[in-house]
Amino acid sequence: MSLRLAIVGCGLMTQQTHMPAAARSKALEVTALVDPDLGRAQALAAEYAVARVGRSLADVAQAVDAVLVVTPPHVRLAVVAEAFAHGLHVLSEKPLANTVAECEALQELADRNPALVAAGAHVYRFWPARRWVHDGLRDGSLGRPLRAFVSQGNPYSWKSASGYSVLKELVPGGVLINAGIHPLDSLLWWFGDAESVEYADDAVGGLESNVDLRLGFPGGVRAHLRMSRTSRFRHVIEIETTTCRLELPTYSRHRIDVVGGDSRQTRVIGEDSEDALAPAIAQLEDFARAVETGSTPAVGFREATRAVRLVEACYRSKRARPLPALAPLPGEVW
Ligand SMILES: NC(=O)c1ccc[n+]([C@@H]2O[C@H](COP(=O)([O-])OP(=O)(O)OC[C@H]3O[C@@H](n4cnc5c(N)ncnc54)[C@H](O)[C@@H]3O)[C@@H](O)[C@H]2O)c1
Structure with a gap:
């Protein structure tokens, strides 16, 4: 049944x-x-x-x-x-x-x-390309990770029924906890828990729309994330290892570009279907x-808590610093 x-x-x-x-x-x-x-x-x-x-x-x-x-x-x-x-x-x-x-x-x-x-x-844990990276880093076939770069940005257009994600009373933050939590979960899954956090965003009392985050992971792995709710960024996750450079189009479930020197080879992981569900x-x-x-x-639940812990560490580091007198202008500064 x-x-x-x-x-x-x-x-x-x-x-x-x-x-x-x-x-x-x-x-x-x-x-x-x-x-x-x-x-x-x-x-x-x-x-x-x-x-x-x-x-x-x-x-x-x-x-x-x-x-x-x-x-x-x-x-x-x-x-x-x-x-x-x-x-x-x-x-x-x-x-x-x-x-x-x-x-x-x-x-x-x-x-x-x-x-x-x-x-x-x-749900990104069930994307074949993300799992392929996880498995290849775990068994060593993709080499040892060195660096990652995440770029993700679009004018915010998710029309939730309740509007909760832009209501400061209901959420602890903006783009980082709402959309950034997806790439953060992938990085934690691939590299382990972050050991260092350098975080900046554009909020001056409201919810952040733009984020610049640098993370250190075990074994000296470094990651840089740029996320925006106001600006259009290239949607990509780049990973450099001791043996290769990978580019994952953020919203492609199956595609990975393996880049080496002047060559770029597109690999399709699993059955490449249009089936978004x-x-x-x-x-x-x-x-x-x-x-x-x-x-x-x-x-x-314990695994799902890891990304919330990292998000909270980012917000905590921001609260520990004085706010700027004026909000930076999205697009100019970010
Ligand atoms: N995995 C993803 O890619 C993804 C994408 C979008 C949203 N989400 C997550 O899904 C969740 C919902 O997002 P959404 O955009 O559908 O929001 P939404 O506002 O569109 O829907 C939330 C619904 O929950 C209802 N609700 C509120 N309090 C309730 C309660 N106590 N009991 C039962 N229902 C209650 C609201 O009336 C509303 O209909 C969020 O946690 C969001 O982060 C995940």
Whole structure:
């Protein structure tokens, strides 16, 4: 029998990715949709023939085995605590929570409920190109990493239903925790926990839109990240190792350019398909497998906490310095 899943939070990410992905998997069935804005849950339920809807998890908990939490992060702790109290397995979107303290509280809840799967959704872990880098660095076939450069920027256009990601009252920061957490998670996965942080952003009391971050990793690996919510940057992750130079187009699931001298060879990792939902389906099926077989999910709560810890270290280092008198102008300074 497939896993009976409730999706909690029926905003843009659920509409665009999780619901259509889940509808294509035989490993699970979405049997309930939950959102305090009931109309949003009802509209999606009608579109995908989901039997139950509720304003809160308590309304549907008896009819499901597991929950996918796609709420804004500030309510994660309350929602996950409620899920565990109902004996439900949990897969929770990124960032696992807004703060390390909340992530640790979530971990404590998970530890108190060892029979329940507690997984974090970091979907880039399911991108074949990112895994290929991970595996090649781990087994040494790509050489030893030396340096990485991440460039990621676009005028912000994600139209979340709640607008939470630009509401200072609800989030600890802007582009870094919202979008930057993806490349940070990849770097942590590839290189280990960061040992040094040099962080700058353009916020003067609000949420940062531009970030310049330098990280040091074990073994002397250095990374430089440039991220923007206001400017268009080239979307790329470059990695230099002792034996090669790799360029990953940030939003290509399969492509990696291997650059050496004047030559550039494009490698396609895995089956190159236009199927944008494939990683989300793989993530859901990894979770369903963990529930069914007791296997460890790709990203547990502890693993998902690492990126939040790094983000928090960046914000802490910023708070330790005096603010500039004037905000730098995006595009000029950044
Ligand atoms: N992996 C990715 O690439 C990716 C992309 C976008 C968003 N996300 C993550 O998905 C999450 C949701 O983002 P979004 O853009 O869909 O936001 P959204 O605002 O569009 O949707 C959030 C929904 O949660 C509902 N909600 C609020 N409080 C709730 C509660 N207590 N219980 C149940 N539902 C509640 C809101 O009413 C809203 O419908 C965020 O954590 C975000 O970081 C991940």
